[in-house]
Amino acid sequence: MQPYNLEDLERWEERIKELVKSSGLNCxxxxxxxxxxxxxxxxxxxxxxxxxxxxxxxxxxYEKLKTLYDYGVSGLPYEMVxxxxxxxxxxMRGNSLLLQILTMAHVYGHNDFFKNNETFxxxxxxxTIETFxxxxxxxxGYEEHPFIGSEKVEKFxxxxxxxxxxxxxxxxxxxxxxxxxxxxxxxxxxxKRDPFANIxxxxxxxxxxxxxxxxxxxxxPDEDILLFIRDHNKRLEEWQKDLLTMVHxxxxxxxxxxxxxxxxxxxxxxxHKKIIEALGLxxxxxxxxxxxxxxxxxxxxxxLNPYHLGISVWADIxxxxxxxxxxxxxxxxxxxxxxxxxxxxxxxxxxxxxxxxFRVREIDRDxxxxxxxxxxxxxxxxxxxxxxxxxxxxxxxxxxxxxDGWREIKNTLLKNVGTxxxxxxxxxxxxxxxxxxxxxxxxxxxxxxxxxEYAQKTIQYVKSLWGGNVVLEAVVDGRNxxxxxxxxxxxxxxxxxxx
Amino acid sequence: xxxxPVREDKLxxxxxxxxxxxxxxxxxxxxxxxxxxILSDEAIIGxxxxxxxxVPIKVxxxxxxxxxxxxxxxxxxGGNESKGDIIPGQQxxxxxxxxxxxxxxxxxxxxEVTLDExxxxxxxxxxxxxxxxKKLREMKVEVRKRHLGHRRKGIRARLSxxxxxxxxxxxxxxxxxxxxxxxxxxxxxxGAGREEDAKKEEEVLKTLKKLLGELLTGDAREKLSGDGxxxxxxxxxxxxxxxxxxxxxxxxxxxxxxxxxxCIMDTSGSMDTLKKYLxxxxxxxxxxxxxxxxxxxxxxxxxxxxxxxxxxxxxxxHKGESGGTFISSGYLKALEIIKERYDPAFWNVYAFHCSxxxxxxxxxxxxxKALKEIVKxxxxxxxxxxxxxxxxxxxxxxxxxxxxxxxxxxxxxxxxIKERGDIWPKFKEFMSKDKAREAS
Numbered sequence: 001m002q003p004y005n006l007e008d009l010e011r012w013e014e015r016i017k018e019l020v021k022s023s024g025l026n027c028x029x030x031x032x033x034x035x036x037x038x039x040x041x042x043x044x045x046x047x048x049x050x051x052x053x054x055x056x057x058x059x060x061x062y063e064k065l066k067t068l069y070d071y072g073v074s075g076l077p078y079e080m081v082x083x084x085x086x087x088x089x090x091x092m093r094g095n096s097l098l099l100q101i102l103t104m105a106h107v108y109g110h111n112d113f114f115k116n117n118e119t120f121x122x123x124x125x126x127x128t129i130e131t132f133x134x135x136x137x138x139x140x141g142y143e144e145h146p147f148i149g150s151e152k153v154e155k156f157x158x159x160x161x162x163x164x165x166x167x168x169x170x171x172x173x174x175x176x177x178x179x180x181x182x183x184x185x186x187x188x189x190x191x192k193r194d195p196f197a198n199i200x201x202x203x204x205x206x207x208x209x210x211x212x213x214x215x216x217x218x219x220x221p222d223e224d225i226l227l228f229i230r231d232h233n234k235r236l237e238e239w240q241k242d243l244l245t246m247v248h249x250x251x252x253x254x255x256x257x258x259x260x261x262x263x264x265x266x267x268x269x270x271x272h273k274k275i276i277e278a279l280g281l282x283x284x285x286x287x288x289x290x291x292x293x294x295x296x297x298x299x300x301x302x303x304l305n306p307y308h309l310g311i312s313v314w315a316d317i318x319x320x321x322x323x324x325x326x327x328x329x330x331x332x333x334x335x336x337x338x339x340x341x342x343x344x345x346x347x348x349x350x351x352x353x354x355x356x357x358f359r360v361r362e363i364d365r366d367x368x369x370x371x372x373x374x375x376x377x378x379x380x381x382x383x384x385x386x387x388x389x390x391x392x393x394x395x396x397x398x399x400x401x402x403x404d405g406w407r408e409i410k411n412t413l414l415k416n417v418g419t420x421x422x423x424x425x426x427x428x429x430x431x432x433x434x435x436x437x438x439x440x441x442x443x444x445x446x447x448x449x450x451x452x453e454y455a456q457k458t459i460q461y462v463k464s465l466w467g468g469n470v471v472l473e474a475v476v477d478g479r480n481x482x483x484x485x486x487x488x489x490x491x492x493x494x495x496x497x498x499x
Numbered sequence: 500x501x502x503x504p505v506r507e508d509k510l511x512x513x514x515x516x517x518x519x520x521x522x523x524x525x526x527x528x529x530x531x532x533x534x535x536x537i538l539s540d541e542a543i544i545g546x547x548x549x550x551x552x553x554v555p556i557k558v559x560x561x562x563x564x565x566x567x568x569x570x571x572x573x574x575x576x577g578g579n580e581s582k583g584d585i586i587p588g589q590q591x592x593x594x595x596x597x598x599x600x601x602x603x604x605x606x607x608x609x610x611e612v613t614l615d616e617x618x619x620x621x622x623x624x625x626x627x628x629x630x631x632x633k634k635l636r637e638m639k640v641e642v643r644k645r646h647l648g649h650r651r652k653g654i655r656a657r658l659s660x661x662x663x664x665x666x667x668x669x670x671x672x673x674x675x676x677x678x679x680x681x682x683x684x685x686x687x688x689x690g691a692g693r694e695e696d697a698k699k700e701e702e703v704l705k706t707l708k709k710l711l712g713e714l715l716t717g718d719a720r721e722k723l724s725g726d727g728x729x730x731x732x733x734x735x736x737x738x739x740x741x742x743x744x745x746x747x748x749x750x751x752x753x754x755x756x757x758x759x760x761x762c763i764m765d766t767s768g769s770m771d772t773l774k775k776y777l778x779x780x781x782x783x784x785x786x787x788x789x790x791x792x793x794x795x796x797x798x799x800x801x802x803x804x805x806x807x808x809x810x811x812x813x814x815x816x817h818k819g820e821s822g823g824t825f826i827s828s829g830y831l832k833a834l835e836i837i838k839e840r841y842d843p844a845f846w847n848v849y850a851f852h853c854s855x856x857x858x859x860x861x862x863x864x865x866x867x868k869a870l871k872e873i874v875k876x877x878x879x880x881x882x883x884x885x886x887x888x889x890x891x892x893x894x895x896x897x898x899x900x901x902x903x904x905x906x907x908x909x910x911x912x913x914x915x916i917k918e919r920g921d922i923w924p925k926f927k928e929f930m931s932k933d934k935a936r937e938a939s
Contacts, residue, residue: 009501032501042514056525057561059518091501154521162563299575302586308575383576387586389568395586398571405582413573423564448570457562 002284004097006034012101012279016108019275024358025112028125029086032104036093040080041065043090047254048082049132053139053246055157079103083114083257084128098281098288105275109268112361117263119256119365122171128253135246142239156243159461164251166225169259169419171252181219186210221426221442224248228427229465232437236467244465259365259418266310267361269297270318273311299382302395304413312382313373317360318353325352336377343372366418374413376406386412415446423450425472432471439466443474450474455483456491645749653745662744671736678707758793758847758878760786761836763829765854767804768821774885777916778853779815781883784926785851793847799836805859807832825862826854826898830869837876848877856884856898866898867905874911881929883914 013032020027035043045062046052081089089107091100114120124131139157143150168175176184189210213219222228230236230244257264276289297308320343323329327349329337342348347356360369379401386399386409399405414420424444432440439462443450455472462470463485472483481495649662681704688697762782764775790796800815801807807828833850841848850873858866874880884899899913914925 006501006503013501030500034501034503038513045515045518054518054521056518056521059515059520059522062515062519063522161561165563301576302574304573304575383578383580384573385576385580386571386573388571390585397580397582397584397586400576400580400582409573412571415570416572421566423566425564443564448566451565451567454560454562454565457560458564461562 002097004100008097009091009100009104012097013104015279016101016104016275019278020108020112023271023274023278024354025108025271026116027087027108027111028084028115030108030111031086031088032091032107033088034093035090037069040090040092041069043080048080048088048090050088050129051133051136053132053136054143055154055161057161079107081107081110082128083110083120083123083125083253085115085125087111087114087125088129096288098285099292101279101281101285102272102276102289102292105272106268108275109271110264112271113260113264113267116362117256117260117365118172118363119259123253123256131249131253135250138242138246142243145239148239153239153243155464156240157247159464160226160244160247162458162461163225163465164247165255165419165422166223166425167227167248167251167255168223169255169422171255175224176220178219182214185213185219189213217430218427221428223424223426225425225427225441225462226465228430229439229462232430233465233467255419259367262306262310262313262366262417263361263364263369264310265306266312266314269293269307269311270314270357302387304384309382312378313369314357316375316378317373318357320353321348321351321356322353324349332377336375340376367414367420370410370417371414374410376401376403379406379409384409384413415448423448428473433469436468438469438471441470441472443472445475449476452476452483452491456485456489459483459485459491460489645751647747647749649744650747651741651744653747657746657748659744659746663738663742666742666744667736667738670739670742674707674711678704678711681707756793756847757795757797757845758789758849759797759799759837759841760789761799761801761833761848761850762786762815763801763803763807763833763850763852764815765804765824765826765829765852766802767824767857769824769855769857770885773887774855777885777887777919777922778883780919780922781853781914781916781926782851784922785849785881788926788930789849797841797846799833801829801832801836803829803832809836824854824858825865826852826858827862827865827869830866830873834869834872837873843876848873849879850877851881851883853883853885854898855886858898863898863901867901870902870906870911871908874906874908877910880911881914882911883916883925885916887917 009032017030041062043049044065045058052058079089079091081087087107087110089103089110091103095103114123114125139153142148143153217232218228226244226248230241230248236244273293276293281289297305297311299305299308320333323333324342351359360373364372382401384401384406385397386405387395387397390396399409401409424446425441426444427439428442429440430437432438441462455474459470459472469484474481474483479495481493483491483493486492649659681700685697685700685704688694688700762785764770764778764782766775770778786796786798798812800810800812802810802815803825804822805825805828809832829852837843837848870880870882882899882902899915902911903913912929914929916922916925
């Protein structure tokens with residue numbers, strides 16, 4: 001292994017930075033910090049944050065990572081980068097020079113993505129590190145408070161964590177304020193002079209219906225469950241409301257990363273490859289680069305490696321657009337376009353591959369990215385297949401990416417990326433039923449049933465936060481049922497009430 | 500910008516330490532909560548204490564709303580997959596790009612602990628306070644030998660050669676030092692012109708030198724080497740009796756407690772596998788618990804139907820028998836063994852009898868009589884009636900009521916076990932009786 005020191009790293013970083021600029025990437029400032037394996041495990045357990053509020057689940061994450069690392073099951077990642085401005089990344093001290101160079105180039109890819117992708121527009125990167133620090137200080141304050149204490153805080157956080165990801169997924173869609181929502185609902189019922197009244201279906205409403213609709217709490221189903229509870233449970237104390245806000249804010253911070261995992265890793269991998277190829281490394285380092293690069297983007301049989309899938313799609317887009325612009329479309333693609341038509345993009349053939357991928361990295365998220373650009377040929381090349389768990393714990397392959405199967409596989413894949421892995425559950429009614437303000441949650445069924453053992457425990461958490469009864473409406477085994485948890489913790493259901 | 504923060508080890512904070520500690524606490528609690536289940540597992544009962552077992556522990560899962568694992572996932576393959584292929588479950592896990600915690604059923608620990616550790620955790624809340632322990636019947640035993648320095652007298656076997664050798668050298672050195680000192684004094688006196696005093700001191704010096712000469716050829720040497728000729732050993736000097744040091748050993752005595760546990764089980768035809776399993780779980784806990792309290796625990800297994808036999812552990816738990824039931828036979832056998840081998844003056848006797856309560860009526864009187872005898876000599880006697888639900892109650896719990904009404908002693912208790920979940924709470928209840936008695 002070639003020895004190196006801090007000056008070497010700085011020199012390489014300088015060169016990488018030049019290439020980053022000249023290639024059109026547009027980054028935040030980038031800080032690197034060297035750390036050792038233990039620090040790295042620590043950062044990973046706390047999602048890279050230099051400070052984070054305490055909770056046992058992070059201890060659990062640390063132990064798990066450490067066990068995997070100690071037994072050699074998983075190496076440490078080469079890099080850990082957080083979305084902040086300036087962006088902060090960690091480099092592991094023991095890594096070889098090539099790994100450090102590769103990591104730095106990769107980190108710049110992420111950095112560009114954080115800064116430019118639409119999904120991250122609302123993540124407030126200027127305040128990231130400070131926000132997490134302030135949260136940590138406040139939680140510690142509550143833990144040390146003589147009338148609160150760590151036990152209460154922990155219990156409350158346990159419950160809040162269970163619901164943290166039940167929040168809005170697309171932060172670009174504006175959340176209406178109460179007044180705006182009222183207006184919108186009134187608009188829904190408003191009778192306008194409409195020459196096409198027969199075609200436009202408008203809910204007919206007498207005053208009673210409108211009044212009723214305006215009295216509903218929430219007016220429209222609310223996806224931010226923690227915030228709804230914060231605003232509508234009158235018995236919560238200030239520190240509890242504060243915790244709910246914090247947990248919600250932190251979850252919202254991570255949503256964009258969940259939403260763009262495949263794109264983001266693919267983008268960074270694509271760019272570390274481009275940059276390193278342009279760096280003109282000596283041959284020895286270049287050989288090492290190919291080995292490491294292939295380790296990163298290797299397909300894991302049976303899994304989906306986001307690095308692999310991501311870089312494959314990015315490279316495919318770039319290749320096709322370059323081809324189309326130069327007018328030199330290869331036979332295989334011509335064949336494909338004849339059968340399925342060209343990509344439905346007005347700019348196809350007009351802009352270069354590089355221009356195209358820069359546009360895509362700005363506006364897409366994993367779901368839209370894969371829906372548009374993961375084509376049949378690519379799926380075949382990647383040997384994507386669909387599996388399902390059998391009762392005996394083994395898996396059976398249901399579909400492979402042949403002419404019959406690829407569409408189904410793609411649909412399944414889309415359901416398993418980004419926040420689509422999280423069931424959509426909204427607060428439907430905050431004053432449901434008799435006997436106190438009961439909370440009615442509604443699961444928006446998309447063909448996948450909730451896992452009831454987990455639902456049961458989670459409902460209990462909601463109950464503890466809400467301080468009253470909680471009913472979950474969900475479709476399970478084809479029947480729409482109401483679920484709730486009785487006093488002694490059993491899951492009860494009633495499939496007669498709802499249609 | 501690249502920073503290389505150098506932190507000294509002592510200044511570096513282990514930031515996750517607090518959260519890890521809290522998590523460990525929770526894991527321990529989880530072990531505790533599940534321990535009765537773990538311990539009544541078939542595979543564990545009857546294993547020795549240092550046996551390492553793998554315990555799957557459901558830790559506090561981070562519950563949230565998730566989809567079940569019966570929803571399809573997508574993976575990438577090598578290209579030779581075809582529809583209907585089966586992939587073994589072990590290798591196949593990630594359909595969600597490894598997003599942590601959103602898949603049910605993967606959140607468990609498998610931790611390796613020894614059975615002893617498990618038992619320690621289990622009985623943490625149940626152990627007897629020290630004061631109470633003193634009331635147990637005790638006997639004097641030699642525990643260990645302690646080394647308490649050296650003495651001048653002793654037996655040959657405890658002769659400490661290094662120590663003696665050091666003493667010898669020291670003696671030589673002391674004499675030599677004394678001579679040198681005297682020589683200086685004599686010279687000083689002469690220098691001061693005090694010839695008379697100097698002469699006096701010279702006499703002393705002569706004596707000392709003679710002494711040194713004696714040391715170099717001394718008596719001890721003759722004794723040890725056995726012949727008068729010592730030329731070959733010139734320059735060396737011998738041991739004297741004064742030099743020899745012997746190790747001093749003290750023997751600690753401690754009051755030690757012994758216990759014997761009689762496991763008496765009804766193996767008549769009506770005791771089926773389930774009942775035996777419940778019984779044996781209870782016996783197992785009893786044995787383990789008593790083992791934590793006494794340093795020396797003996798276990799006696801007696802199985803009986805119409806007659807009783809002392810059997811091995813293996814036979815006790817695995818052999819089925821048939822026939823009717825004379826409960827008295829088991830008790831009489833136990834009494835016989837107590838008389839032969841376990842004098843109650845030295846042994847704390849615990850007896851526990853498991854039966855399904857179907858006894859021949861003609862035997863009832865004898866059984867009560869024998870039981871009373873056992874209660875007299877024991878710390879604690881238990882009668883456990885195993886009545887799994889769904890077994891008809893033709894016979895009611897006749898024996899239980901009979902024993903309850905006839906044997907009135909704080910040393911005797913009855914336990915009714917209906918299902919697996921009963922074992923631990925009933926056991927705790929049973930042992931707390933012992934505690935209460937000891938305290939009174």
